[in-house]
Amino acid sequence: MSRCCVKTGVVGWGAYIPLYRLRSKEIASLWGFDPNVADSIWIEEKSVASVDEDAITMGWYAAKYALVRGGVNPEDVGAVFVGTESKPYAVKPSSTVIADALGISRKKLATDLEFACRAAAEGIRLAVALVSSGSIKYGLSIGSDTAQASPGDVLELTASSGAVAFLIGPAEESVAVFEGLTTYVTDTPDFWRREGSKYPSHGEGFTGEPAYFHHIISSVTMLLEELGLKPSDFDYAIFHQPNGKFPLQVGRALGFPKEKITPGLVTPWIGNTYNASALLGLAKVLEIAKPGQRILVAPFGSGAGSDAMSLVVTDKVLDRVHKAPTVEELINRKKYVSYAEYAKSRNLILRNVG
Amino acid sequence: MTTIQRIWRIKNILLRLISTRCLECGFIAYPPKASCPKCGSRKVVEEELPKVGEVLTYTVINVPLKGFEEFTPLIIGLIKLGDAKVLAELVDVKPEDVRIGMKVVATLRRSTKTLDGVIPYVLKFKPLTLKLNTTT
Numbered sequence: 157m158s159r160c161c162v163k164t165g166v167v168g169w170g171a172y173i174p175l176y177r178l179r180s181k182e183i184a185s186l187w188g189f190d191p192n193v194a195d196s197i198w199i200e201e202k203s204v205a206s207v208d209e210d211a212i213t214m215g216w217y218a219a220k221y222a223l224v225r226g227g228v229n230p231e232d233v234g235a236v237f238v239g240t241e242s243k244p245y246a247v248k249p250s251s252t253v254i255a256d257a258l259g260i261s262r263k264k265l266a267t268d269l270e271f272a273c274r275a276a277a278e279g280i281r282l283a284v285a286l287v288s289s290g291s292i293k294y295g296l297s298i299g300s301d302t303a304q305a306s307p308g309d310v311l312e313l314t315a316s317s318g319a320v321a322f323l324i325g326p327a328e329e330s331v332a333v334f335e336g337l338t339t340y341v342t343d344t345p346d347f348w349r350r351e352g353s354k355y356p357s358h359g360e361g362f363t364g365e366p367a368y369f370h371h372i373i374s375s376v377t378m379l380l381e382e383l384g385l386k387p388s389d390f391d392y393a394i395f396h397q398p399n400g401k402f403p404l405q406v407g408r409a410l411g412f413p414k415e416k417i418t419p420g421l422v423t424p425w426i427g428n429t430y431n432a433s434a435l436l437g438l439a440k441v442l443e444i445a446k447p448g449q450r451i452l453v454a455p456f457g458s459g460a461g462s463d464a465m466s467l468v469v470t471d472k473v474l475d476r477v478h479k480a481p482t483v484e485e486l487i488n489r490k491k492y493v494s495y496a497e498y499a500k501s502r503n504l505i506l507r508n509v510g
Numbered sequence: 511m512t513t514i515q516r517i518w519r520i521k522n523i524l525l526r527l528i529s530t531r532c533l534e535c536g537f538i539a540y541p542p543k544a545s546c547p548k549c550g551s552r553k554v555v556e557e558e559l560p561k562v563g564e565v566l567t568y569t570v571i572n573v574p575l576k577g578f579e580e581f582t583p584l585i586i587g588l589i590k591l592g593d594a595k596v597l598a599e600l601v602d603v604k605p606e607d608v609r610i611g612m613k614v615v616a617t618l619r620r621s622t623k624t625l626d627g628v629i630p631y632v633l634k635f636k637p638l639t640l641k642l643n644t645t646t
Contacts, residue, residue, distance in 0.1 A: 175602050175636075206601065206602065206619075207580050207581065208581060208601065208619040208620045208621070208634070209619060209620070210620060210629075212618070212631060213617070213618045213619050213620065213631065216618040217617060217618065244620075244629055245629075253525075253631055256521060256522075256525060257525035257526065257618055257631065259526060259558075478641075481640040481641075485640050486640070489639055489640060500580075507579075507580075
């Protein structure tokens, strides 16, 4: 075990996926994309948040069920971190709204973190450090996004909505115990959104090799070296999922077979939920994992950086899975909407009201 | 539209469904009251309502108040939460699919903006479609 995460683990987890889905082939057809483009990146449909949902409302839902699964009194939570790149306010924290709505102690740390899709992973690292040092007993890290994409941009095929929350606490109460965490970050401008821009921009092919692949391979390689482990020591491997294809490709490059990666895939059926992407994969895997199994999870955020985490599942996981809705249940609970309904609910149509 | 002062003062009512229970007659008041609306007793205690309940009745608003245009049609339900009754918006359901007696669960959602632009968050209710082992 590395010194960064002594005696800490995941005490509870919660997920949220909005009810509505938009088929990727409808987007491709509307904008005249190559008919095979959705299949080529393995994206079947994406989740669509309602008109009254945002990163705060979805994060609240996920955090509520992380507390339920952990069986933890909200008054005992000492830190709340929200990783998002779709804050409802440019200036005003989301973490305080969620914390007050859940009845979490006022004596706490609370902040919103921004690092594209990996801010919530950094929130986990911060919570682990605080718990490990004895500063707090429990810390919440929430990843929640209503991802934006310019209409007609290829990004629109995948940019979706969802949230996940992890309650970090003492190892003896945990469903999975951390045994190592590494982070690798550089200045790599693969994806960005400037002040005042409604939609993000991206560097097309530049988002692949120098960004996603280089950073994930680097963080995972560092973790394997630090822990003296190899891919065959892991039962599951979960990577950030901007589409369904990249995680399989990066896994192959690192030596992880497809069958260890597919159990943690969510993006082909709900799209890229940004800060919730890889971490929803971790939640999904926790819901099927057996005690003693080892999980690798490696989120990625543009700009760019990746975190690699190794967790070992404990026997406490068995009792907690069905205390709250599972990721699988949330993926399967869905209603399809048209592009027009999606455009209305995601505020893509300018109206003269009020 | 409301104001930031008002939603800040009543945020525990909007976000956590804080009510008052009368220690004399047991009546639950939502929103909470300083004295019991039923027997007049001032012996009341604050209590958080359950978040799972059922629809007692509902109405559909097709011509909304100013500021609520994007939520139309607006479904307002009278929800039974334990011994309390609460008026709240129903979401994630079409008007034709709402049923009296339908089980619903609270979900945090945005309401319309305040006059100052602040977003009020409130608990609305959606159909209970997944098994929950909690009512809190």
